[in-house]
Amino acid sequence: MKQPIHIAVTGAAGQISYSLLFRLAAGDFLGKDQPIILHLLEISPALPALQGVVMELQDCASPILHGVIITDDPKIAFKDVDYAFLVGARPRSADMERKDLLQVNAAIFSVQGKALNEVANRTVKVLVVGNPANTNALIALSNAPDLKPENFSCMTRLDHNRALSQLAEKCDVLVTEVKNVIIWGNHSGTQYPDIQHAKVKDQGALSLVDHNWFENTFIPTVQQRGATVIKARGLSSAASAANAAVDHMRSWVVGTSEGEWVSMGIYSDGSYGIEPGLMYSYPVTISNGKVSIVQGLDINDFSRQKMQLTETELKEERSAIKHLLS
Ligand SMILES: NC(=O)C1=CN([C@@H]2O[C@H](COP(=O)(O)OP(=O)(O)OC[C@H]3O[C@@H](n4cnc5c(N)ncnc54)[C@H](O)[C@@H]3O)[C@@H](O)[C@H]2O)C=CC1
Numbered sequence: 546m547k548q549p550i551h552i553a554v555t556g557a558a559g560q561i562s563y564s565l566l567f568r569l570a571a572g573d574f575l576g577k578d579q580p581i582i583l584h585l586l587e588i589s590p591a592l593p594a595l596q597g598v599v600m601e602l603q604d605c606a607s608p609i610l611h612g613v614i615i616t617d618d619p620k621i622a623f624k625d626v627d628y629a630f631l632v633g634a635r636p637r638s639a640d641m642e643r644k645d646l647l648q649v650n651a652a653i654f655s656v657q658g659k660a661l662n663e664v665a666n667r668t669v670k671v672l673v674v675g676n677p678a679n680t681n682a683l684i685a686l687s688n689a690p691d692l693k694p695e696n697f698s699c700m701t702r703l704d705h706n707r708a709l710s711q712l713a714e715k716c717d718v719l720v721t722e723v724k725n726v727i728i729w730g731n732h733s734g735t736q737y738p739d740i741q742h743a744k745v746k747d748q749g750a751l752s753l754v755d756h757n758w759f760e761n762t763f764i765p766t767v768q769q770r771g772a773t774v775i776k777a778r779g780l781s782s783a784a785s786a787a788n789a790a791v792d793h794m795r796s797w798v799v800g801t802s803e804g805e806w807v808s809m810g811i812y813s814d815g816s817y818g819i820e821p822g823l824m825y826s827y828p829v830t831i832s833n834g835k836v837s838i839v840q841g842l843d844i845n846d847f848s849r850q851k852m853q854l855t856e857t858e859l860k861e862e863r864s865a866i867k868h869l870l871s
């Protein structure tokens with residue numbers, strides 16, 4: 546019998562977690578033969594609702610769920626965890642931009658960064674989902690000086706999946722026949738969903754779709770998909786976000802396939818001229834848990850301008866919360 550692996554999930558009574566926790570308990574992340582112990586963090590007023598979610602988890606009779614800890618204390622939630630899904634944050638309502646969320650959510654991530662620093666496993670893999678995800682991840686990692694920047698990531702996999710799906714639909718192929726789209730930059734309306742290096746059935750995507758569709762339909766559709774879902778549902782994406790969180794963490798553990806990459810928000814090392822020290826989404830390959838930025842892609846003026854626009858937004862977000870960066 547394998548030893549259980551400890552997984553923290555914050556915002557555990559929220560709508561993303563209501564999908565994510567059951568995916569974890571079903572073995573979709575680490576496999577159906579890997580026991581897990583869930584450490585669930587919520588704010589105190591949400592603990593009664595979380596009790597209800599835990600009852601439902603028990604009622605699934607999952608063979609791999611070997612324990613559930615629920616708490617409102619980050620130091621208990623993150624104690625010795627191997628993986629942390631930082632989902633808890635206030636979500637955006639229809640009249641808000643992600644920037645409005647900065648101040649509200651920044652404080653949460655400095656507290657959680659400090660707690661991870663103190664009590665998490667030194668090899669912990671942290672995924673920040675809560676918005677504004679890139680800057681929240683930067684706050685968390687800068688409050689965790691004893692961990693490495695490589696321990697932290699933020700989620701642009703939902704945007705990546707949205708891009709795969711939009712391109713597959715346009716080309717009338719299965720999503721499995723599309724690969725190597727890229728999300729550059731911030732998980733926000735300035736992100737740059739790039740298909741200039743994407744392949745559809747091994748053909749260059751831009752030989753199959755015209756530039757006007759790429760620029761004026763594809764890019765805004767992917768950039769605005771979150772807002773469009775909010776308008777339609779009255780609530781932000783939840784099941785697709787949970788699915789992307791599982792995809793992101795699973796890629797981190799299992800690795801990427803030969804010749805393929807995924808998009809991940811990581812600590813910039815200056816690749817592609819992006820300022821070092823921002824949490825910027827890049828195309829990455831992963832092997833043995835090590836994330837490497839795909840190097841050597843040709844960047845034309847169109848792409849360069851879009852990559853810089855989203856970089857500028859990330860710099861602005863960083864200056865707005867610089868008091869929280871250690
Ligand atoms: N990166 C991405 O692709 C995506 C990010 N999101 C973001 O994910 C976050 C969560 O979304 P939902 O689950 O829909 O929101 P939700 O409002 O349903 O749940 C958030 C939960 O976080 C809890 N929470 C708040 N402060 C906390 C703290 N300090 N510690 C622990 N828990 C805390 C709340 O009590 C609530 O239960 C939002 O910020 C949302 O904008 C959503 C979709 C995609």
Ligand SMILES: O=C(O)CCC(=O)C(=O)O
Pocket residue numbers: 636637643676703770771772774781782
């Ligand atoms: O747009 C938001 O603020 C929440 C949902 C989100 O980040 C997304 O669906 O991409």
